[in-house]
Amino acid sequence: MRQRYLALLSVFASLPAMALTFQTRLESTEWKVEGDKFECRLTQPITDFGTGEFVRRAGEQATFRLKAYNPMLTGGSATLLAAAAPWQPGRGDINLGSVRLGSGEVLFNSSQMQAGRLIGGLLEGRSPLIRHSAPDGRVSEVRLLPVSFSKSYADYQGCVAKLLPMNYEQVKQAAVGFPGGGIELDAQAKSRLQAMLSFMKADPTVNHIQIDGHSDNSGNRLTNRDLSRRRALAVMDYLKANGVQESQVTLRFHGERYPVAPNSSAANRAKNRRVSVQLERLEPAADPAPKVSSAGGAAATS
Structure with a gap:
């Protein structure tokens, strides 16, 4: 596991100078599970940015949403990826399509299909990655990490099992x-x-x-x-x-x-x-x- 962490650090250090990346330090990464009979949430706080979270309402499948403390990414669209882990050579990123960015606290809500593929990717060690290119060429990225995801996902599934059949x-x-x-x-x-x-x-x-x-x-x-x-x-x-x-x-x-x-x-x-x-x-x-x-x-x- 330590080798994986070092590989991740190496990748982040090699990002282009023009790319601004928001992500939590590996040792501080955590997934939080909250919910009740009406809604379950699986959330990762993102340092200096906000949160990324999977939300499943009663009677529905999960969606993924990105929330920001400040509107750092606004307007236009961004690319949603299930990014390959650097310790798994030969695996490329999976492009899950674009998402339309808003200007409020919730920057976007993914489709249910996109959320399902992100969860599958996390279970395989992939990272949800949101990449936004500004008109002036600046690239901003928001990355969630798969650290300890499997255990938290099991707790999240326990919450989902208690949801009402309909909202x-x-x-x-x-x-x-x-x-x-x-x-x-x-x-x-x-x-x-x-x-x-x-x-x-x-x-x-x-x-x-x-x-x-x-x-x-x-x-x-x-x-x-x-x-x-x-x-x-x-x-x-x-x-x-x-x-x-x-x-x-x-x-x-x-x-x-x-x-x-x-x-x-x-x-x-x-x-x-x-x-x-x-x-x-x-x-x-x-x-x-x-x-x-x-x-x-x-x-x-x-």
Whole structure:
């Protein structure tokens, strides 16, 4: 390992004079793992620059981002590489494409593909390297080092294993279908609602649910409105049975008024028989009863 460190020092010492490189000294290099049920981060501080970090949100793959204390690299684009280790002769750098640099604290977020290849490179001893060429010919580089990466990556994987299956953006809206007609919830509908319930239990700030019932145009207007109401109530009853308080629910029903597809075929009518469910963050409601309204009407209590 000492020979590897010396080889790295030799490479950095031989960089062209015009290249400005930001990297942490080998003996000070560290990877930090932080996270919770919503997001995991694997971070390396970069001396006099900022941090490079892999970020994986619930329900997504990891991305890589570069954060700067000061906007030293701004505007234009930079090249992202998985740079070969100097103690592995014959291996070239892997060019992962360009990234667009911003002007804020976060200079860029990579694609998921780029992040995956950077992680694979680190496990092989490669270094994530960001290279920026200014219009005047000056070259700036930011390099992360693979020192002790494998152990920290194992800890990061432990964090990832505890992530929720979906994040808020993915779970906050759902369409519960009634393709066969009627008002009974099928297995798919219950699965979607369970995903929402799991997220609400994990994040108490998500404390309100809006339910909107819909129908197709097969019956008369009054019948359709009643069907949409009963479907919305079926969803609300399921949520209540799983711990949601009535004061957390706003329920509305619209009949056939808002189709998502023209009611011109059996398949389209099946799409329109639905209940839209949306999670929200609201102040606790004072009224313990759910607010219920018909299409275009004022809220009423059922």
